[in-house]
Amino acid sequence: MSTPRIAIAGAGIGGLTCARVLQLHGFDDVTVFERESSPDARQQGGTIDLHADSGQEAVRAAGLFEQWRALARFEGQEQRKVDHVTAALVEHEPAEGDFRPEIDRGQLRGLLLDSLAPDTVAWGLGAASARPGEITFLDGSTDRFDLVIGADGAWSRVRGAVSPAQPHYTGVLFVEIRHDHDEALLELTGQGTMVADGDGLMIWSQRNSGDQIRAYACMRAREDWRPSHAELLDLYAGWHPSLTAFLDGEPIHRPLYSLPVPHTWEHTPGVTLLGDAAHLQPPLGVGANLAMQDAAELALAIAEHGVRDGVPAYESVMLPRAVSFAERTNPALLKMVPERPIRV
CATH class of the missing domain: 3.50.50.60 (FAD/NAD(P)-binding domain)
Structure with a gap:
């Protein structure tokens, strides 16, 4: 057969x-x-x-x-949360286990x-x-x-x-920005994931292999909104400069969908x-x-x-x-x- x-x-x-x-x-x-x-x-x-x-x-x-x-x-399991105004570490989950x-x-x-x-x-x-x-x-x-x-x-x-x-649009937009070998951003991100949130906004960064970082500005927005770098900086006014540095670069528009x-x-x-x-x-x-x-x-x-x-x-x-x-x-x-x- x-x-x-x-x-x-x-x-x-x-x-x-x-x-x-x-x-x-x-x-x-x-x-x-x-x-x-x-x-x-x-x-x-x-x-x-x-x-x-x-x-x-x-x-x-x-x-x-x-x-x-x-x-x-395995070190990528580290989780960090920082204050969006001061960039001070407020929560930390070290990489443990597998x-x-x-x-x-x-x-x-x-x-x-x-x-x-x-x-x-x-x-x-x-x-x-x-x-x-x-x-x-x-x-x-x-x-x-x-x-x-x-x-x-x-x-x-x-x-x-x-x-x-x-799929339907969830109402949430991620804007991705990639960084290569940026020591300051790597230090703030740690070995795994860093998040900062406030005023209905979020910045989320993840370390990839080879000291690459993918950062995401997360917000409620129109599905078709494609913010420029200047618009992102305006939106995140009042955030600590070390965090808005994650926004420097070519923005990639990623609206989130769900079934x-x-x-x-x-x-x-x-x-x-x-x-x-x-x-x-x-x-x-x-x-x-x-x-x-x-x-x-x-x-x-x-x-x-x-x-x-x-x-x-x-x-x-x-x-x-x-x-x-x-x-x-x-x-x-x-x-x-x-x-x-x-x-x-």
Whole structure:
């Protein structure tokens, strides 16, 4: 009996984890379809913390735990909070244990890519739409599979095969600014994450590998507002200069989106979703972990029960878990970044 033909839309960490675990269990007809032209077509985002009870378990299932540990930054678990007016340290959580060490998303993705069989990923061939057991690609071609897995993120093209839901704007805007080897900002950030908040605004900075920093100005704002550096400085007037220094640089506009809560669907043979395609939530430390947990559990369920019975078994666990997290993370985001008297 031949192994099932499985298509995974999206070569993010969720899709690649699923492909890796499937291949470890003897599924050799697995293809990951990715619209980007190569692994290096764009930067892969900042640092992510892998939790011991979810993301790390997925890395174990993928047989990559020791390789991940060699790259993980355990010191990145440090958390710092400073006063927005004085920049004085007001809360400090030192890096202890190994529950949620950090790793750059690009490093983790590279580890997963290198673990796959040659030619598993079809670069430059993204999904335009899907139906159960079928993908129509951006070039107009169509192909059939025993299972189509949508791991294609927030704006998933596969999601429409099981659900009409579309992401909605949360009302919260992150403006990202990147810094390279800035000693003052590195010292203020510490080894992990630093946050300062006040007057309905927040600055959040994270150390990445190689002494890189990604900082985020967080606020309630119009979805289409694209602030200049001068506008950001005006908005953060009264903040300590060492904190507004995080705003110096090229701003990258990142409005935050979420899927409706609860987001569920009736099981549809031949297609399923994982990660942000299934349960897009605010970036509060659970998204990447849930995507990898979804991916490993889906692959293991298929390995144990086959495609027909494994997919509904996976969905019966994944969907309630995703709803539970979404019911907490969406209100938490709005509490973290409260409404201001004057909204930009």
